[in-house]
Amino acid sequence: MRNIEKYRNAFINVLDLEEDEVCEDLALGVTREWDSIGHMTLISEIEDVFDVSLDSELITEFDSYLSGMELLKRLGVDFINE
Amino acid sequence: MSFISIEFLLFLAIIVFTYYLIPHRLRWILLLVASYVFYAILSIQFIPLLLASTAFTYFTGIIIEKQQIRKQKKKVMLVGISVLLFFLGWFKYFNFVNESLRAIAKYMDWNYTVPYQEIVLPLAISFYTFQAVSYLVDIYYGKQKAERHYGYFSIYFAFFPQLVAGPIERAKKLLPQFKVEQKFNYENLTYGMKRIAWGFFKKTLIADRLAPIVSSVFDNPNPTGSQIVLATILFSIQLFADFSACSDIAIGCARMLGINLTENFKQPHFAVSISDFWSRWHITLSTWLRDYIFVPLCKGKKKRSEIYLAIVITFLVSGIWHGAAWTFVLWGLIHGFYRVFGDYTKHFRGKMASFIHLDRSPVLHKWMKIAITFLLVCFSRVFFRSDSVTHAFENAQLFLTINSWRPSGIVKAFEIFSLLDLVIFIFFFIIVQIFQYIERKNVSTWEWLSQRSIFARFAFYIFIIVSVLIFGVSGEGFVYGGF
Numbered sequence A: 001m002r003n004i005e006k007y008r009n010a011f012i013n014v015l016d017l018e019e020d021e022v023c024e025d026l027a028l029g030v031t032r033e034w035d036s037i038g039h040m041t042l043i044s045e046i047e048d049v050f051d052v053s054l055d056s057e058l059i060t061e062f063d064s065y066l067s068g069m070e071l072l073k074r075l076g077v078d079f080i081n082e
Numbered sequence B: 001m002s003f004i005s006i007e008f009l010l011f012l013a014i015i016v017f018t019y020y021l022i023p024h025r026l027r028w029i030l031l032l033v034a035s036y037v038f039y040a041i042l043s044i045q046f047i048p049l050l051l052a053s054t055a056f057t058y059f060t061g062i063i064i065e066k067q068q069i070r071k072q073k074k075k076v077m078l079v080g081i082s083v084l085l086f087f088l089g090w091f092k093y094f095n096f097v098n099e100s101l102r103a104i105a106k107y108m109d110w111n112y113t114v115p116y117q118e119i120v121l122p123l124a125i126s127f128y129t130f131q132a133v134s135y136l137v138d139i140y141y142g143k144q145k146a147e148r149h150y151g152y153f154s155i156y157f158a159f160f161p162q163l164v165a166g167p168i169e170r171a172k173k174l175l176p177q178f179k180v181e182q183k184f185n186y187e188n189l190t191y192g193m194k195r196i197a198w199g200f201f202k203k204t205l206i207a208d209r210l211a212p213i214v215s216s217v218f219d220n221p222n223p224t225g226s227q228i229v230l231a232t233i234l235f236s237i238q239l240f241a242d243f244s245a246c247s248d249i250a251i252g253c254a255r256m257l258g259i260n261l262t263e264n265f266k267q268p269h270f271a272v273s274i275s276d277f278w279s280r281w282h283i284t285l286s287t288w289l290r291d292y293i294f295v296p297l298c299k300g301k302k303k304r305s306e307i308y309l310a311i312v313i314t315f316l317v318s319g320i321w322h323g324a325a326w327t328f329v330l331w332g333l334i335h336g337f338y339r340v341f342g343d344y345t346k347h348f349r350g351k352m353a354s355f356i357h358l359d360r361s362p363v364l365h366k367w368m369k370i371a372i373t374f375l376l377v378c379f380s381r382v383f384f385r386s387d388s389v390t391h392a393f394e395n396a397q398l399f400l401t402i403n404s405w406r407p408s409g410i411v412k413a414f415e416i417f418s419l420l421d422l423v424i425f426i427f428f429f430i431i432v433q434i435f436q437y438i439e440r441k442n443v444s445t446w447e448w449l450s451q452r453s454i455f456a457r458f459a460f461y462i463f464i465i466v467s468v469l470i471f472g473v474s475g476e477g478f479v480y481g482g483f
Helices: A003-015 A036-050 A057-062 A065-074 B006-021 B025-066 B070-108 B125-140 B150-158 B171-179 B184-220 B225-254 B275-280 B283-298 B306-324 B327-345 B344-355 B362-385 B389-400 B407-416 B419-440 B443-450 B454-471
Strands: none
Touching: A003 A036, A003 A065, A036 A057, A036 B283, A036 B306, A057 A065, A057 B225, A057 B283, B006 B184, B006 B225, B025 B070, B025 B125, B025 B150, B070 B125, B125 B150, B125 B171, B125 B283, B150 B171, B184 B225, B184 B407, B184 B419, B184 B443, B184 B454, B225 B362, B225 B389, B225 B407, B275 B327, B275 B362, B283 B306, B306 B327, B327 B344, B327 B362, B327 B389, B362 B389, B407 B419, B419 B443, B419 B454, B443 B454
């Protein structure tokens, strides 16, 4: 499975979102599923799926679908050339 | 030497004057000596403990950094934290655990012989221990380099403006500021003085004026329900005025030396939910608990129920940090429950608001949320303020009784004030509210003031000073100084 699919699946599985709800506009606090509690469960899933560790600063930085991807790219997750 | 004293202001003036007079390379010595002198005046018997904790944390940090293997790093960090927590536990919690075990043994009819120990709580131990723990954890995670300059490190541990009651600072914020040469800056100096004056204003005209009135109810064996309601609300005002004043003075003192400390309050009594409240009240403790307790507890947790448990544990730690008593444990648990219940019922409450068309009046909705949050916080403070669990439950029952909220009863409860005290309190409380209102409309009231005419500005400054001198009263230190 490609990284982008794994990333999308994390949102779908943990936040109980429909596939079409996972889009680039998705952000923390915008949908009722992605609230502060849901955020922590999403972080756990992302950490497991990509084998990374996010500290509290990164957790705060991860506040949208796109910022999450940027952050994972910085941690070595390749979303383009895989 | 309390913050609220002429001696402290003279002490500060001498330090600030000397600080800008001597070369930068000698300033760390001045700050360190000043910090130890300040601590020694308050609590000389615990200077050795402060020195030992500083040395221990300093060397443990270096040892953690020197380890090549991650497991080893972790081991050293855990040993370091355990030692620091052992001292905190011994001084702060020994008798709490001992007395709790004695009560259990008595209930179970067991033989328990460990005697009560006369242990005095070392001043500021909860604050500097938390700073030390964050320092070691940050080194382990590579977010902080172990400081090699023992002098700078010691100031981080004992910096006199924030030593007694915070803000709880991180090394990566504070240490670089000590190392950079802080040039004399007129703005910093005047801003610092204004913050200190505002701290004196809140402490002497609100907090310490309310303290004996609140105590007269909580120390009364038979208070009326309305008195408990009124005293609890007043205690909330007192506690905010007291602690935020302490932070104002700390921030002001540090700013006069060119050092920026973290803001600890953002008008918490205007929070619209409990989670919002904790992002506005004692912010440096809340973020500490989030980073070093809550986030690690959430690792690997993918169910909401597991996150809920992490929340409750975090608030439990918060409660125990505040004081070694079951009342604080219960206070922490109540906030944990609030937070979980608030999250669990969020959608239902949203639907209800929509059903009764409350969402069509956002201003009314917001103020209702503020009022409910404030009352929930007040209820929890019945436990925070009561001197025993039995009294806490009695007072909580009174607080929750509908009769206690009868307007006539509440009006009668105002008899706990003398007429003069009431007038003075209402007047200065309104001043603080106007100050906060401007703050809510603008970024900073001080900035807003700086745009007024020189006459208006100085009239306000003189008003603050004269009010403190004429109407200010000084109590027994700061509430959080006892934690």
